[in-house]
Amino acid sequence: MEFQKLPPVKEQIMKCVRCGKCRSVCPVFEQIRNETAAPRGHVFMVGMLRDGIVEPKQEVYEKLGNCLLCETCSVNCPSGIDIHELNAAARSYIYDKNPSAGKELIFDTMWTRPGFLRTTTMLMGGVQKLGLQTLARNMGLTKILPGDMPKAEKIMTSVPTRSARKQIPKFNRAKGEKKYTVGYFLGCATDLLNPEIAKATVNILTHFGCDVIIPKDMKCCGMPHIANGKMDTARNLMAHNVKIFNSYNLDYIISDCASCSSALAHKNVEFLLGGLKIEDEAFKFSDKVMDLTTFLVEVLDIKLPDKNVTKKTRVTYHDPCHLANAQGIKDAPRELLRRIPEVELVEMPGANTCCGGSGTYSLTHYDLSMKILDKKMDRAMSTGAAKLATCCPSCTMQLKYGTVRSHWDCEVVHPVVLANRSLQQSLVKK
Amino acid sequence: MDKAAVKNELVKMLGHEKVLSEDLDLMYYSYDSSFLTKLEPANPTAVVMPRSTEDVAQVMRFAFENDIPVIPRGAGTGETGGCIALRGGIVLDLSTWDEIIEIDASNMQVLVRPGVIHAKLNEELAKFNLFFPPDPGSSQMCTIGGMVANNASGLRAVKYGTTEQYILGLEVVLANGDIITTGGMKAKCIKNVSGLNLTKLMVGSEGVLGVVTRVRLRCWPKPRARGIAMAVFDNLDEAPAAVLDVYQAGILPSGIEILDSSAINAVNSFKPQINLPQAEAILLFEVDGNPPGVEFEGNIIKEVVGKRARTVEWSTEAKRMAELWEGRSITATAAARVKADGSRIFAGEDISVPLSKVADTLRQIRALGDKYGIKVVNYGHIGDGNVHTAPVINPENPDEVEKVLQLVDDIHRLAVELEGTTTGEHGVGAVRRQYAELEHGLAVKYMQGVKDAFDAKGIMNPGKLF
Numbered sequence: 001m002e003f004q005k006l007p008p009v010k011e012q013i014m015k016c017v018r019c020g021k022c023r024s025v026c027p028v029f030e031q032i033r034n035e036t037a038a039p040r041g042h043v044f045m046v047g048m049l050r051d052g053i054v055e056p057k058q059e060v061y062e063k064l065g066n067c068l069l070c071e072t073c074s075v076n077c078p079s080g081i082d083i084h085e086l087n088a089a090a091r092s093y094i095y096d097k098n099p100s101a102g103k104e105l106i107f108d109t110m111w112t113r114p115g116f117l118r119t120t121t122m123l124m125g126g127v128q129k130l131g132l133q134t135l136a137r138n139m140g141l142t143k144i145l146p147g148d149m150p151k152a153e154k155i156m157t158s159v160p161t162r163s164a165r166k167q168i169p170k171f172n173r174a175k176g177e178k179k180y181t182v183g184y185f186l187g188c189a190t191d192l193l194n195p196e197i198a199k200a201t202v203n204i205l206t207h208f209g210c211d212v213i214i215p216k217d218m219k220c221c222g223m224p225h226i227a228n229g230k231m232d233t234a235r236n237l238m239a240h241n242v243k244i245f246n247s248y249n250l251d252y253i254i255s256d257c258a259s260c261s262s263a264l265a266h267k268n269v270e271f272l273l274g275g276l277k278i279e280d281e282a283f284k285f286s287d288k289v290m291d292l293t294t295f296l297v298e299v300l301d302i303k304l305p306d307k308n309v310t311k312k313t314r315v316t317y318h319d320p321c322h323l324a325n326a327q328g329i330k331d332a333p334r335e336l337l338r339r340i341p342e343v344e345l346v347e348m349p350g351a352n353t354c355c356g357g358s359g360t361y362s363l364t365h366y367d368l369s370m371k372i373l374d375k376k377m378d379r380a381m382s383t384g385a386a387k388l389a390t391c392c393p394s395c396t397m398q399l400k401y402g403t404v405r406s407h408w409d410c411e412v413v414h415p416v417v418l419a420n421r422s423l424q425q426s427l428v429k430k
Numbered sequence: 431m432d433k434a435a436v437k438n439e440l441v442k443m444l445g446h447e448k449v450l451s452e453d454l455d456l457m458y459y460s461y462d463s464s465f466l467t468k469l470e471p472a473n474p475t476a477v478v479m480p481r482s483t484e485d486v487a488q489v490m491r492f493a494f495e496n497d498i499p500v501i502p503r504g505a506g507t508g509e510t511g512g513c514i515a516l517r518g519g520i521v522l523d524l525s526t527w528d529e530i531i532e533i534d535a536s537n538m539q540v541l542v543r544p545g546v547i548h549a550k551l552n553e554e555l556a557k558f559n560l561f562f563p564p565d566p567g568s569s570q571m572c573t574i575g576g577m578v579a580n581n582a583s584g585l586r587a588v589k590y591g592t593t594e595q596y597i598l599g600l601e602v603v604l605a606n607g608d609i610i611t612t613g614g615m616k617a618k619c620i621k622n623v624s625g626l627n628l629t630k631l632m633v634g635s636e637g638v639l640g641v642v643t644r645v646r647l648r649c650w651p652k653p654r655a656r657g658i659a660m661a662v663f664d665n666l667d668e669a670p671a672a673v674l675d676v677y678q679a680g681i682l683p684s685g686i687e688i689l690d691s692s693a694i695n696a697v698n699s700f701k702p703q704i705n706l707p708q709a710e711a712i713l714l715f716e717v718d719g720n721p722p723g724v725e726f727e728g729n730i731i732k733e734v735v736g737k738r739a740r741t742v743e744w745s746t747e748a749k750r751m752a753e754l755w756e757g758r759s760i761t762a763t764a765a766a767r768v769k770a771d772g773s774r775i776f777a778g779e780d781i782s783v784p785l786s787k788v789a790d791t792l793r794q795i796r797a798l799g800d801k802y803g804i805k806v807v808n809y810g811h812i813g814d815g816n817v818h819t820a821p822v823i824n825p826e827n828p829d830e831v832e833k834v835l836q837l838v839d840d841i842h843r844l845a846v847e848l849e850g851t852t853t854g855e856h857g858v859g860a861v862r863r864q865y866a867e868l869e870h871g872l873a874v875k876y877m878q879g880v881k882d883a884f885d886a887k888g889i890m891n892p893g894k895l896f
Contacts, residue, residue, distance in 0.1 A: 011771075014773045014824070014826055015766065015773045017463055017773070017774060017775070017776060018461055018462065018463045018467075018506070018507075019463055019507060019568065020505050020571040020572075021570060021571055023505065023571060024571045033479070034455075034458075034477070034479060034523060035458040035459055036450070036455050036458045038458070041458045044457075044461060045458075048457065054454070054457070060454065063454065078760075078762070078763040080763075
């Protein structure tokens with residue numbers, strides 16, 4: 001759809017009264033500290049683009065791109081403007097006029113082909129294992145990487161050598177009485193970087209009565225593409241995933257990843273596919289999508305085996321923006337943690353402030369991302385927790401790097417992994 | 431001096447980190463929250479983000495020598511175009527120069543830089559059981575510097591007054607780069623009648639006399655309890671009468687807010703779950719103090735207002751108070767809901783009239799709205815006669831824009847006619863200066879004389895105030 005005719009662009013820009021509420025909550029503004037980083041400034045600039053007062057040039061992309069798309073502004077906007085959608089739409093509009101071969105390679109060639117992406121990532125894991133990453137770093141070879149990548153490659157700590165897909169079958173039968181058939185939307189980052197989350201997810205779901213199907217042909221949720229101005233590609237990916245998942249008879253479509261579940265949720269599906277032919281089919285799909293922790297707590301209402309735990313582990317929880325802001329889900333992950341006998345949940349101040357990871361933001365805006373991260377780590381460390389739980393692979397990667405930066409001996413872990421550990425220990429004891 | 435030369439000089443003076451001068455960057459400083467800048471955004475020549483008084487003084491000396499306008503800016507939340515470089519010039523973005531220099535709890539005062547955010551200041555003061563009472567609706571966003579420049583107030587002005595009552599002294603950089611301290615060079619005292627009161631002159635001067643770089647604020651003990659009464663009226667005239675009854679019963683509430691029927695409808699259509707009763711007006715009375723006193727005053731309000739209102743509900747319970755207050759707090763946002771493709775605009779939004787004329791004012795504004803075919807939502811601080819009017823239009827429809835500008839002009843003139851003023855707390859800026867003669871007559875000449883004494887070259891925030 002033409003940029004100027006996209007619903008948020010057409011209907012929402014005029015609603016901005018520039019009250020500045022967004023400025024007061026934006027983590028990027030807090031660091032940059034001038035109006036060019038204010039979300040209302042982004043709304044203003046999108047309006048300038050729409051009206052042709054500003055040309056869709058790369059320098060405008062750079063301004064709009066300096067935003068985490070964390071949606072903190074959108075949820076706080078008194079006028080109800082989806083500022084992140086306006087920003088994403090404008091990025092895409094500008095990108096279309098200023099395409100880059102590098103982005104085409106990453107987002108169109110690699111990130112639309114799961115096999116290709118898997119092979120590349122596994123190769124990266126191999127490189128790390130052989131110590132070549134450290135060697136390249138020491139020889140200064142990483143400095144030839146584009147943008148902030150020479151600094152940011154450090155964030156990519158350890159890439160497993162086997163993806164989740166290589167370790168988990170496509171069909172996984174419910175243990176005991178079957179309650180539901182669920183499709184597991186196994187996102188790229190969980191698959192390639194955090195297979196232990198996928199294994200825990202499947203274990204827990206099957207243990208509590210779900211047949212779990214991981215469709216072979218599913219692709220990326222499209223969130224990285226939206227953030228990087230590749231909205232058409234995101235649309236195609238979404239349409240593809242809709243068809244794949246709708247070909248199964250599923251009760252729910254579950255995702256352990258905050259970004260994936262937010263990308264697949266009704267609001268974003270409407271943003272990408274609203275008004276198109278596939279809309280009805282897409283809503284049928286998105287209405288089944290549910291975040292894993294919400295499903296475990298609210299639908300399955302799981303109870304982990306009770307046990308006498310003499311010393312509980314202090315765990316603090318970081319709200320991923322794509323869960324807390326984009327979907328309003330704050331209670332379910334905490335409730336899941338509370339149901340784990342070994343866990344003592346302690347709140348950190350500002351648990352719902354962004355960690356600065358935001359998918360590829362830490363790779364493109366390393367220094368700013370680190371400032372945001374350091375603040376987050378100070379808050380998390382103030383709890384004295386031994387574990388830092390979160391539900392997003394991007395946050396996980398960022399927070400893991402945060403523990404390294406702040407010399408904090410703390411495991412960054414998905415709540416479902418802790419739940420599964422507790423369950424497995426109980427099963428072994430039996 | 432051309433733009434490039436201004437940029438080069440500023441960068442040489444302050445370094446790249448404190449100066450913005452790329453065309454694209456400057457566009458972000460072309461707006462505030464006013465309707466004026468939605469219609470006509472205006473870019474500055476450069477933006478400077480000072481971090482010391484000397485930074486400001488250097489910029490002023492440079493601007494003075496080269497006749498360049500200088501426009502101080504806070505968080506850009508104003509509704510009057512007051513911080514906009516209408517004729518080019520250097521914008522001083524003071525909004526992130528936000529150091530709390532000293533909380534002097536033993537003397538009940540605090541010393542701050544201009545960029546401190548109101549809500550953050552009160553968060554810090556709360557640790558000492560203190561607070562800075564003026565309470566603007568934009569507390570989370572607006573800066574102390576902006577509040578000083580506009581003599582801002584808000585919901586609790588009825589009891590606590592406006593910003594000026596809390597300023598003990600200011601550091602101000604003048605147009606020629608001179609740095610003065612008002613209220614005494616070293617004074618930290620509460621009572622002070624020494625010298626001409628330049629502090630009061632500076633407060634509310636909207637940046638036309640100088641740049642405020644440091645503020646000494648008086649703080650008050652933080653009240654330990656609050657209570658809220660919601661009164662529902664079938665007859666609009668009874669609402670201001672009830673306010674007067676409360677005053678005459680010896681009660682001075684910390685806030686008295688009104689929603690008229692247009693605001694009630696807007697709130698209900700925005701959030702039906704709030705379900706405000708249909709009425710000609712709803713009043714909210716807030717009282718604060720110590721718990722027994724709050725309860726005592728609440729009971730009197732209930733009794734006195736109950737004689738005129740259909741119902742009065744009183745609560746000191748936090749959850750219920752939040753619910754009662756919610757309708758008022760979302761009104762500004764909810765206003766847009768009265769028109770399908772509508773957007774609330776900030777224009778003609780801040781008139782103030784005598785309490786005895788509030789009901790008449792609201793009726794006349796409604797009639798003016800009907801005359802121009804524009805939906806108008808009314809609410810505000812009835813305790814001090816400060817009416818917030820929210821016209822709702824499609825700002826991208828030129829016909830509606832033209833009509834709303836006429837409506838706004840009529841509203842401003844109505845306020846003056848009813849023995850009020852065009853602005854109670856938001857300021858004059860660029861959007862109400864045309865009423866200066868109407869409101870002040872010959873006094874404007876003397877205002878200009880004062881301005882000339884401080885700013886002989888007229889470089890301080892030109893095109894504002896009068």
